[in-house]
Amino acid sequence: MSKIHVTTTVNGDETEFLCDPRETLLDCLRNQLDLTGAKEGCGTGDCGACSVTMDGTLVCSCLVLGVEAQGKTIETIEGMAAGGELHPLQRQFIEHAALQCGICTPGILVAAKNLLETNPDPTETEIRYWLAGNLCRCTGYDKIVRAVQAAAAEMRETA
Amino acid sequence: MVEVNLWSGLRRFTDGAQVVTVEASTVGEMLDALVKAHPGLEPFFADGVTVAIDGEVVTAQNDAPVTAESEVFLMQRLKGG
C-alpha cells in the first residue's frame, strides 16, 4: 500500500512524514518523528498514556489516524517545557513525587495542562473526572491530584 | 547439633518426627545431613526451601551459619513480587 504524505505542525515546528493510511498518529509520532514521549498502553483509548492535543483538543493519539494530522497543530509532552523551562505542572509533579514508574506521566501532564487552560481553578472532583481517562497503576492518584492542584495555584498566582 | 523444625507435611519422611536434630554448622550442611538421615526429604529440598534462622527468613543461603542455640524452621520456598 502506498504511503501518504502528511504536513503538520508538531510542538511549533512544521513537520512532514509519510504514513501508511492504517497507522495511528501515535505510531507516526513515535516511529516516524522519534517523539516517543507519548506511550501506547492499550491502543484502544482506555489508558490515556498517548494523550496529545490536536488543534487544542485533548485526544488519544492511538485513536487518531496519522493522516488526520494533515494541516493540524499537534502538541506533545516534548513541547511542554517552553524554551527549556519546565511547565509548573512538570515541576510540581517532580516535587510532589507524583510519579513512580512514570509511564503514564507524559499523558497525564498533557491532559492536566489542557484542563488548566480552560479551568484554572478546578476542584478535586473536577481534576479526578478530567483525569479519569488517564490510568496510573502506581500512585493511587493521590499525589497526582495534589500536584495538579499545586500547579494550578501557582499558575493562578503568576497569571 | 542443630534442632531443625520441619513443616508438618514432612513428618511422613522422618518417622513422624517434626523436630530433627543433625550435626551442622551451616544451612547447607544441615540440609545435607537431613537428606542423609531421611532420604525422602531430598526432592523437597531440590525444589528449594526457605529457612528461618532465629526468626529471620532466608532463601538459598547455604552458607548461613547455624548453631545449637539457633531456632531453625524449614518452610516451603517463598517467592516475591
Place this chain on the structure above:
Amino acid sequence: MPKDELKAGYKLIGTRPNRPDGLDKVTGRARYGADFSVPNMLWAAVVRSPHAHAKILKIDASKALALPGVKAVVTRADLPTGLSGEDLNLQDNTLAGDVALYDGHAVAAVAATSALIAQDAARLIEVEYEVLPHVIDVDDAMRMDAPVVQEGAADHTVPEGSPPNVARCLDFGHGDVEAGFAEADLVMENTYRTEATHQGYIEPHACVGQLGEDGKGEMWVCTQGHWYIRRMSAAVLGIEAAQLRVTPSEIGGGFGGKTTIFSEPIALALSRKAGGRPVKLVMSRAEVLRATGPTASASMDVKIGMKKDGTMTAASAVFRMQGGAFVGMSPVGEALSCAFACYNIPAIHHEGYEVLANRPKAAAYRAPGSPMAAFAVESLVDEMCRALGLDPIEVRLKNGAREGTKASYGPKYKQIGLVETLEAARAHPNYQVKLGPNQGRGVASGFWFNHGGETSVSVALGEDGTVTVSIGTPDIGGLRASVGLMTAETYGIPYEDVRVNVVETGALGVNEPTHGSRATFANGKALVEAANQTIKEMCKRAAKKWGIEPEAVEWADGAARPAGDNAGKFPPMTIGEIAAGMGASGGPIAGHHEVTMGGAGASFGTHVVDVEVDPETGRTTILRYLVVQDAGRAIHPAYVEGQYQGGAAQGIGWALNEEYVYGKDGRLQNPVFLDYRVPVASDLPMIDTVIVEVPNPGHPYGVRGVGETGITPPLPAVANAVAAATGARIRHLPLSPPKVLAAMKASRDG
C-alpha cells in the same frame, strides 16, 4: 537496637528531595521498553492460540514468508529440545509445543521490515488445531473428572488417587487444632473466593533483541530483573548466558509481572533466524492480558475458634489455587504462610493444593498469595468480631503478633510493628468519623515477609569527589532517590553529588530482580559495605599524606579527619581533595559488595476504609481510606507513601472491579482496559497514610521493604466495610455492583 538510636543524627535520610530521574520522566525523554530503536531493526508479531486447549496439528507459514518484507518465522521447532523442569515450562510458555494450553498461548512469530507487515504476515500463518476439552475455574479443576491440563504434572507431594490437575500439595502447622476449637466459645468456618487479576502495569512488555549466528546477543528490555531475563532466555534458546548482554530500559510498572520472561526469547530467536538483524517485539494490551502474568484465582476454606473476649484459640485453612497451565506458579504456599501471620494463635493447621487450569502462566503479583489469604482470614475475623460484638482493632491488638510471638509459619518474630500500626490506626481521626446511612467501615491487617536476595553493587569516586553508584535492580518507584540518599548519608556528602545508575548485566555480578520488597533494603545494605571500603581507602590515602597511621584517621561529613588530638593536627581532607589526587596517591578509588542478603524484616500494615453503597445500584464508593504500615525506616517518605497509596489502590481494584472473565469457550472475554477495569482517578479519594517506623535490626538504616504489604489488607477491608454498610457479607470477590445488589436483596429477603 533501641528504636530511637537509629533516629538520631541523620542529615538526609527521611528527607524528600527530587528524584534524579524526575526531569527525564516529566519531559518524555525517559526511554521505556518500546522507546528503543536501533538501525536495521525488524518488527515482530506473534500468532496466538484462539483456543483454551488444543492440539496443534499443523503450522503453515508459506504464505507469510512469501509476503514482501517478511524476514523470518519461528515456531517451537526453532527452539532446542531436551529441557526439563522450570526451563521447560518457560520454553513451553514462550512457544507452544504440541498443545496450546490457554487462550493467547503463543504458537508462532514473524519478523518483518515494519510492524504493519509483521501483523499482516501473522494473519497469513495458518494453524490447524484439534480443540480439546478445557477447564478454567479452580474448583472445577479440582474435580476427579476434570479435563487434564498437563499429564504427569503432579510432583512428589501429591498422593496417589488425587484429582488429575493437582500438581502440588502441602500442609504445615503446629499445636492441637481440635483441642483449640473445643476451647473456643465461637467457631466459625466459611469458604472465600477471589478471581484472577492482572498486575495491570501500563507499559506492555517490550524488547529489542539481537542474536547472531555466533551465539552472541544483546537485548534491551523492560524488566524487573535483567539477570533473570538473561538466564531464562539463554536456557530457552540453548545459548550461553554470558554471551547475552541485557540492558534494562526504564520500566513502566511491573508489580511482579516483569520478573520473568514471556516473549523475549522470541525476539532473539527471530533475530537469529533473520541473520542477526535486531528485532523489536512490543505486546498489545490484549496480548498482555491474555498471555502474561495474571495472579492465581483462589478458593479458600477458613475456620477460626475464638473466646467471648476475642482470644483466638485455633485456626485452620485449606486453600486451592490455580496458577495457570504450568506447575509452580500458584502462590498457595505463600498464601498459607501469610494467612495467619498477623496473629498469635496456639494451634494452626494449613493445607494447600496447587491446581492447573487452562489459563496463562501466572506470575508474581505484589505479595504473591497474601492478598487472597488476607481476604479469607480477615473477612472471617471480622464476621466473628461482629458475632461477638467486639471492636475489630481491639481483637487484633489482643491477638496481634509481637516480638517473640511464634509466627503462624513457625519461627519467633524479631522486632516487628503490627501492634504499632493497629494503635496508630485506632488513634487516627478517620477511625472516629461518624458514618451516615448506607455507609460502613472496614478494618484489616496484612503481612508480607520481605526478601533480601542476590545483590551486587559497586561505587566509584569521580575525580571531582562525586560518587557513582551502580545497581542492578531496575528502578520502578523511586529507587534511585532512596539509594542516592543512603549513599550521600553514608559519605556525608550532598545528595546531588551522587549519581545512581541501573546498569546492564555486563557491569555487575548477578542481581535478583526488583521484587520481594527488596530493592531499597538490599541495595542500601550492600552499598554501605561498598562505600565503607572506599572510605577506608580514603582514610588510608589521607594518613599517608599526613604521615600518620590509617587507624588514626576517621571519616565524618565527607572528609577524613585525624581521630582525636593524639593523631596530630591536620585540617580535614575532603572527599573532593582526596579524589582529585587519587591517580597520584595510588589509583582509582572504588568499592563493591556482593552477597545473598540476609536480614530482611517482616512487614505489617493495617488499613481502615469507609465506604458508601448505593442501595439502588450496588455501586460502592470509597469515602476515605487510611493506610498504616511499618517501614522500619522511611528513607524517602514521599515514595514510601507512594507505595502505600499504590498498593491500596490496586487492592481496592481487586476488591471492587478487577477480574478475569472467561466465556464457556475458555476465551478471555475482557482483554482490554475498558472491560478489565482498574481504578481510575474518579474512583478514589485521597489515600491517607501513616508511616510507622519500627527499625529493622537487620539493616544499617533500619529499612524494611515497603512495596508489597500495602496490597494485602484492602481486599478484606473493603469487603468488611461493604458488609457493615449493607448487612450483606460477600465472600467472593470482586464486589461488583450486580453482585452487591444481589447480596443486599438476599440479605433483605432473609
